[in-house]
Amino acid sequence: xxxxxxxxxxxxxxxxxxxxxxxxxxxxxxYDKEGIDRLSAELIQTFSHFPLLVDIFKEETYGNxxxxxxxxxxxxxxxxxxxxxxxxxxxxxxxxFKVEGERIFGPGVYDMKFSYVMMYYLFSLLEERGLSEKFRxxxxxxxxEEIGSPTGRHIVMEEAGKSEVVLVLEPSAEGGALKxxxxxxxxxxxxxxxxxxxxxxxxxxxxxxxxxLAYQIxxxxxxxxxxxxxxxxxxxxKGGTLFNVVPDYAMAEIDVxxxxxxxxxxxxxxxxxxxxxNPRTRLxxxxxxxxxxxxxxxxxxxxxxxxQQQASxxxxxxxxxxxxxxxxxxxxxxxxxxxxxxxxxxxGYAHSPKEFLWKDSIPERTALLYGLINSx
Ligand SMILES: [Zn+2]
Numbered sequence: 173x174x175x176x177x178x179x180x181x182x183x184x185x186x187x188x189x190x191x192x193x194x195x196x197x198x199x200x201x202x203y204d205k206e207g208i209d210r211l212s213a214e215l216i217q218t219f220s221h222f223p224l225l226v227d228i229f230k231e232e233t234y235g236n237x238x239x240x241x242x243x244x245x246x247x248x249x250x251x252x253x254x255x256x257x258x259x260x261x262x263x264x265x266x267x268x269f270k271v272e273g274e275r276i277f278g279p280g281v282y283d284m285k286f287s288y289v290m291m292y293y294l295f296s297l298l299e300e301r302g303l304s305e306k307f308r309x310x311x312x313x314x315x316x317e318e319i320g321s322p323t324g325r326h327i328v329m330e331e332a333g334k335s336e337v338v339l340v341l342e343p344s345a346e347g348g349a350l351k352x353x354x355x356x357x358x359x360x361x362x363x364x365x366x367x368x369x370x371x372x373x374x375x376x377x378x379x380x381x382x383x384x385l386a387y388q389i390x391x392x393x394x395x396x397x398x399x400x401x402x403x404x405x406x407x408x409x410k411g412g413t414l415f416n417v418v419p420d421y422a423m424a425e426i427d428v429x430x431x432x433x434x435x436x437x438x439x440x441x442x443x444x445x446x447x448x449x450n451p452r453t454r455l456x457x458x459x460x461x462x463x464x465x466x467x468x469x470x471x472x473x474x475x476x477x478x479x480q481q482q483a484s485x486x487x488x489x490x491x492x493x494x495x496x497x498x499x500x501x502x503x504x505x506x507x508x509x510x511x512x513x514x515x516x517x518x519x520g521y522a523h524s525p526k527e528f529l530w531k532d533s534i535p536e537r538t539a540l541l542y543g544l545i546n547s548x
Contacts, residue, residue: 174485174543181293181535188289188534189271191218195285196269196278200235202256202319208235211255212313215288222295231323235315239331240291242298245307249545250335252328252342252500253287254317258523267525275519275528282529283522287341288313290516290538297542309545310335317500320462325503332504332511337475337548339541340501340513343522345493348533351514352476353468353494354502355401355429356436358461360443362388364411365454368420378418379452382411385422387449392426395442401431402439403496428461429496436461463498464506471510479512482543486536515541 181188198211212235216226219240229237235255257280259267269278278285291311303309312331314324321328332338345351364385369378389406396404404426411422430436440461448455476492483490493514501513517537519529 174482174539177297177542178486178535178539181538182532184293185531185535188293189276189531191289191292192276192281192286193269194218195288196281197264199259199261199264199279200256201260202234202258202316204261205231205233205235207261208255208315212236212238212315215313219292219295222299224295229327231315234323237315237324237327238313239327240311240313241308242295242311243303243305243308245303245305247307248331248335249307249309249548250331250338250504251291251309251311252338252340252504253284253291253311253313254324254500255313255315256318257283257285258318271531274531276531277526277528279527282343282517282519282527284342284516286517286529286534289534290341290541293538294542294545303545307548314500320498321500321503324500328500328503329507332509333507335509338501338504338509338511339515339544340499340504340511341516341541342499342501342513343516343529344514344518344537345495347491348488348518349491349493349514350476350479350512351495351501352472352492352512353431354466354498354513355431355494355496356433356461356463356465356502357427357429357498358436358459358463360426360428360457360459361423362392362426362446363423363456364388364421364448365456366420366422366450367418367452369418371416371418375418379420379450381419381422381453384448384450384453385409385411385424388446388455389424395439397435400435401429401494402435403429430461431465431494432467433465436464463502466502466505466511466513468494469510472512475510475512478547479515479540479544482540482547485543486539488536488540515544
């Protein structure tokens with residue numbers, strides 16, 4: 173049955189490319205509210221012939237979030253997409269939508285405009301074959317995932333809290349693998365306030381902020397723990413004015429990734445109890461681990477097994493990975509619900525000018541998604 177669904181979707185390739193082009197050509201950078209709202213209006217319009225309940229969550233600064241609901245059953249299945257991309261408006265002119273052989277290129281095609289095409293076909297299948305009356309299917313499209321979901325995360329958590337499973341249509345990992353665990357992460361900003369002085373005449377009156385910062389960075393790096401998947405990266409530093417001035421200010425921005433909530437706690441505590449080595453300098457620490465880790469639970473394993481069974485019916489050998497990157501799946505997982513992420517298409521180079529997806533993975537992954545939902 174899944175193979176015949178896939179076959180039929182392959183025959184509808186022209187329509188799927190047309191849809192993907194339409195959605196891709198509405199640029200929707202995370203900070204471009206107007207673009208994102210235009211995209212969601214287009215989605216609502218394109219999906220208007222399906223029996224969907226549409227709810228718009230209005231936002232002032234960022235784009236609106238949109239929730240589509242199919243069915244009235246008590247048991248909720250949530251599917252997650254995001255509307256935003258990492259490409260500012262105008263990117264299309266240097267990175268146009270195009271189909272070359274088996275590949276499709278364009279800003280956000282792979283992360284994750286294809287997902288709207290998958291859902292279009294999924295709803296077509298539900299229209300034809302129905303959804304069990306026990307279920308309701310919620311498709312949530314958030315607007316600010318690429319920037320850490322400052323406004324979308326609460327809606328994701330609320331929907332996840334009502335759900336039996338959460339399926340995330342983020343692009344797959346290498347070779348189509350699903351993502352069953354994701355690291356959590358956060359950002360810390362460490363500022364050092366010292367005291368400036370002339371480097372030649374009275375250096376003893378100064379307190380060198382850069383020196384203190386350098387010392388602190390080396391200490392902080394020691395908190396990383398490879399065996400537990402905890403990594404730390406100081407990605408940006410600033411400070412000082414001129415080479416012959418003792419600097420009174422320096423700062424660093426530090427990225428942190430963790431696999432376990434206990435590690436998140438340990439690092440947050442460590443950052444917030446940093447002490448200056450030079451008592452004449454003062455430290456200020458801000459930040460947190462705002463994206464909790466998505467932990468692979470026993471329930472996740474069962475759900476993955478189910479996906480694997482469906483995949484084998486399509487002749488696919490599905491594997492799973494842990495990734496250091498975050499998604500809305502992290503926020504969903506906090507509620508304890510099993511989350512399968514990376515159910516989207518196969519492709520590569522997300523967030524870069526070479527971003528692409530393999531054309532034939534749209535029918536394949538849509539059939540897999542349908543099979544999985546049907547088997548719950
Ligand atoms: Zn994404």
